[in-house]
Amino acid sequence: MALYHPQLNSHGELKHLLTIEGLPAAILTQILDKAEDYVSVSDQEIKKLPVLTGKSVFNLFFENSTRTRTTFEIAAKRLSADVINLNIGASSTSKGETLLDTIHNLEAMHADMFVVRHAESGAPFLIAKHCKPSVSVVNAGDGRHAHPTQALLDMYTIRHYKKEFQNLRVAVVGDILHSRVARSQIHALTTLGVPEVRVIGPKTLLPKDIEKMGVQVYHDMRAGLKDVDVVIMLRLQNERMNGALLPSAQEYFKYYGLTLDKLARAKPDAIVMHPGPMNRGVEIDSAVADGAQSVILPQVTFGIAVRMAVMSILAGNK
Amino acid sequence: MALYHPQLNSHGELKHLLTIEGLPAAILTQILDKAEDYVSVSDQEIKKLPVLTGKSVFNLFFENSTRTRTTFEIAAKRLSADVINLNIGASSTSKGETLLDTIHNLEAMHADMFVVRHAESGAPFLIAKHCKPSVSVVNAGDGRHAHPTQALLDMYTIRHYKKEFQNLRVAVVGDILHSRVARSQIHALTTLGVPEVRVIGPKTLLPKDIEKMGVQVYHDMRAGLKDVDVVIMLRLQNERMNGALLPSAQEYFKYYGLTLDKLARAKPDAIVMHPGPMNRGVEIDSAVADGAQSVILPQVTFGIAVRMAVMSILAGNK
Amino acid sequence: MALYHPQLNSHGELKHLLTIEGLPAAILTQILDKAEDYVSVSDQEIKKLPVLTGKSVFNLFFENSTRTRTTFEIAAKRLSADVINLNIGASSTSKGETLLDTIHNLEAMHADMFVVRHAESGAPFLIAKHCKPSVSVVNAGDGRHAHPTQALLDMYTIRHYKKEFQNLRVAVVGDILHSRVARSQIHALTTLGVPEVRVIGPKTLLPKDIEKMGVQVYHDMRAGLKDVDVVIMLRLQNERMNGALLPSAQEYFKYYGLTLDKLARAKPDAIVMHPGPMNRGVEIDSAVADGAQSVILPQVTFGIAVRMAVMSILAGNK
Numbered sequence: 001m002a003l004y005h006p007q008l009n010s011h012g013e014l015k016h017l018l019t020i021e022g023l024p025a026a027i028l029t030q031i032l033d034k035a036e037d038y039v040s041v042s043d044q045e046i047k048k049l050p051v052l053t054g055k056s057v058f059n060l061f062f063e064n065s066t067r068t069r070t071t072f073e074i075a076a077k078r079l080s081a082d083v084i085n086l087n088i089g090a091s092s093t094s095k096g097e098t099l100l101d102t103i104h105n106l107e108a109m110h111a112d113m114f115v116v117r118h119a120e121s122g123a124p125f126l127i128a129k130h131c132k133p134s135v136s137v138v139n140a141g142d143g144r145h146a147h148p149t150q151a152l153l154d155m156y157t158i159r160h161y162k163k164e165f166q167n168l169r170v171a172v173v174g175d176i177l178h179s180r181v182a183r184s185q186i187h188a189l190t191t192l193g194v195p196e197v198r199v200i201g202p203k204t205l206l207p208k209d210i211e212k213m214g215v216q217v218y219h220d221m222r223a224g225l226k227d228v229d230v231v232i233m234l235r236l237q238n239e240r241m242n243g244a245l246l247p248s249a250q251e252y253f254k255y256y257g258l259t260l261d262k263l264a265r266a267k268p269d270a271i272v273m274h275p276g277p278m279n280r281g282v283e284i285d286s287a288v289a290d291g292a293q294s295v296i297l298p299q300v301t302f303g304i305a306v307r308m309a310v311m312s313i314l315a316g317n318k
Numbered sequence: 319m320a321l322y323h324p325q326l327n328s329h330g331e332l333k334h335l336l337t338i339e340g341l342p343a344a345i346l347t348q349i350l351d352k353a354e355d356y357v358s359v360s361d362q363e364i365k366k367l368p369v370l371t372g373k374s375v376f377n378l379f380f381e382n383s384t385r386t387r388t389t390f391e392i393a394a395k396r397l398s399a400d401v402i403n404l405n406i407g408a409s410s411t412s413k414g415e416t417l418l419d420t421i422h423n424l425e426a427m428h429a430d431m432f433v434v435r436h437a438e439s440g441a442p443f444l445i446a447k448h449c450k451p452s453v454s455v456v457n458a459g460d461g462r463h464a465h466p467t468q469a470l471l472d473m474y475t476i477r478h479y480k481k482e483f484q485n486l487r488v489a490v491v492g493d494i495l496h497s498r499v500a501r502s503q504i505h506a507l508t509t510l511g512v513p514e515v516r517v518i519g520p521k522t523l524l525p526k527d528i529e530k531m532g533v534q535v536y537h538d539m540r541a542g543l544k545d546v547d548v549v550i551m552l553r554l555q556n557e558r559m560n561g562a563l564l565p566s567a568q569e570y571f572k573y574y575g576l577t578l579d580k581l582a583r584a585k586p587d588a589i590v591m592h593p594g595p596m597n598r599g600v601e602i603d604s605a606v607a608d609g610a611q612s613v614i615l616p617q618v619t620f621g622i623a624v625r626m627a628v629m630s631i632l633a634g635n636k
Numbered sequence: 637m638a639l640y641h642p643q644l645n646s647h648g649e650l651k652h653l654l655t656i657e658g659l660p661a662a663i664l665t666q667i668l669d670k671a672e673d674y675v676s677v678s679d680q681e682i683k684k685l686p687v688l689t690g691k692s693v694f695n696l697f698f699e700n701s702t703r704t705r706t707t708f709e710i711a712a713k714r715l716s717a718d719v720i721n722l723n724i725g726a727s728s729t730s731k732g733e734t735l736l737d738t739i740h741n742l743e744a745m746h747a748d749m750f751v752v753r754h755a756e757s758g759a760p761f762l763i764a765k766h767c768k769p770s771v772s773v774v775n776a777g778d779g780r781h782a783h784p785t786q787a788l789l790d791m792y793t794i795r796h797y798k799k800e801f802q803n804l805r806v807a808v809v810g811d812i813l814h815s816r817v818a819r820s821q822i823h824a825l826t827t828l829g830v831p832e833v834r835v836i837g838p839k840t841l842l843p844k845d846i847e848k849m850g851v852q853v854y855h856d857m858r859a860g861l862k863d864v865d866v867v868i869m870l871r872l873q874n875e876r877m878n879g880a881l882l883p884s885a886q887e888y889f890k891y892y893g894l895t896l897d898k899l900a901r902a903k904p905d906a907i908v909m910h911p912g913p914m915n916r917g918v919e920i921d922s923a924v925a926d927g928a929q930s931v932i933l934p935q936v937t938f939g940i941a942v943r944m945a946v947m948s949i950l951a952g953n954k
Contacts, residue, residue: 045690048689054363056365070745073720074718097595101598105618109621110622297740372681372714400713402706406702415912428678
């Protein structure tokens, strides 16, 4: 008898995409391979495929994020789905309806897919656990927990530029503590066989026991960037900049902002990534963001293809 | 010479759907029959029909309601219409434009259908009266007056489970006074030939002279539920819960909240309905809401089909 | 070697639509001719053409305008584009991202067209200057600077009713100083060969040196309307009504509100235009707005066709 798996169906296929943690490398690779097909579609004159014709994709954003919502909306529309955007904070919740009542209602409208963004960690799991077999759930970011499509597009970007994962040194830099992006990236990197994953940041912004995730910890950025192939910068949330954890944005930039000077410690062909939106002059200098090693805009392009890949794979695994 | 009818064209066909009051039973039945076709469409792999291809449906929500707007948006998209969502409170009205100027402007953009939600009773009538013959208006809830598509989906649900209307006892329970849903339900039930319609609620939440609508009045819920076939619960608006009309939500639940115990007074095969969103523990107990007699989620499913039916009939009666 | 032109490509074709100023008459006429085709499409049963199938049109509204956004959304959908509405004020900007970072991100999602509304004059130029060759920009109103599609639909309306431009007297009435609409109209009228363009308004609402735009200035409305063929009224912004520039809305109406009495000074077949939304009783009397000479609603209809024409011409000039 198969054990219950929150994301896989009884054939071991992807049923929901909730977190990178616990997903086999083969499934990550399947998504990256499928995304490769879609990257070429986006370059074509007519960027539309009939993969999700007649399917209803609901963007359920309990936490506002125009940018992320837009990427999913474009991805779904390029696959010919009907897309319904729901900013739930502003509606049912304020009427006192429970999360699961809202979900069951939308299900009853014959939803095929929920793309869920929620401020509370675990909310997409709760939804996936209670929804009908005909519905797939994609986590578009939950609390500090996970942001799997961001991690997948990052993996796509790395594979695109570095061809493989087995011989890489990758550094993730910044506020690891509050970052769902970092958590998903680290799981993806280790699952795909990156032998050396480093995290770099001040003690106040690194989780205790982060080493247990299989990473090496650096507090000194110059040491941490030495000879890496990939530098992944994290966004510093505005609310951290003048709080108890950090003296100031200026101070942060001095020690952990990526400058050309610090980047020179990495390999000459190292690539620089950032999930956006960037705080120029805080975590990254414009000379790096717009420089020759930056692959920040290709990340966005690959992000659409990766989300198309996830949606199309989920739709096929009913 | 034909008399002016606000909802019917000169052939006696549905031109606008503004209220259930005054609609012949044959038209209600036509909508329910058409909806039956669409229920099966929603179950298909590709839930899309070309009925409204190239038509422009405007959701004009002068009062915010994400849930209701979503059901109309889905219904229109499944019929292949172009859907434009307008939250009018936030735009033209604030610029001092009159309601009719707004409507004539949208008409001039070759709108085919207006789905109107408005806090003032009668607003959809005003719009229907002044718009071009090429435009149909659907009332998606106006003030305390009417919510005809909700009543129609409720009738669909009753017919689905009870097969006919001629031998039923139906109870509508709760805040009848402020409820456009209740008003539309009562008109639909009596028009379709339900011989016994009961309303149950505290005196402060029942309109004076409600008996003139052809219903029997009960203030005691146990007496009112005795031997009924259908129990329709109403949502208690939050703003009523601690006002002059009611002592408290707890007190309300004690007397008018639907529990398994009270439900046992109804027939054993009685169904329980609710328009949503539910206040669990206020007007309905979770054991009932999630129980074997609840048909609350099927109501939602039928609601999409009923809205598709209304839109497709209106589009055909130009 | 061709000089850099912000709106034309190296073949002299329209690449972006940013302003009327500097566009050759041939291009304005090309747009009006193309719009004529689309006017008839809007009258058809199925108002949909496959011109932009698979293209992604982004409505980037940094300044809120439901009405203008709606016209572009309808136009794009009737050409079968995928339309993404972004209210940018509420998202990236609040996250501290720069305008160009936002634009480059959307570009990286394979956007084909940006429809831009911005409170700052020149913002659409900045975007057009920095975006990829594959993207076209349409200015949907920038600060006090320009609103070219409004001016084009006005020209379409004039040509529709007056057949030509070469023998007309046209008056633009109201707050010229703060009006991007007026600026674009004046450029369009003079470019298309209207021999006499008049502006009418109080000194406080007329720019200094306005004569340099090739117009005649009138402060007295009766004198200014004498024998004109076309009267174009401007909207008086609410914020002007009780400010330093005007004593009151009543006073304004007395001197510059268009009444039947004042309109009688114009030619008997003069048409009356207004970009909407109207302040009835401030800049225009209802008897005129709803009168026989008003072509205000046809303007709206032509506006959809003109925007379809602009989008389809831009898409063809890649």
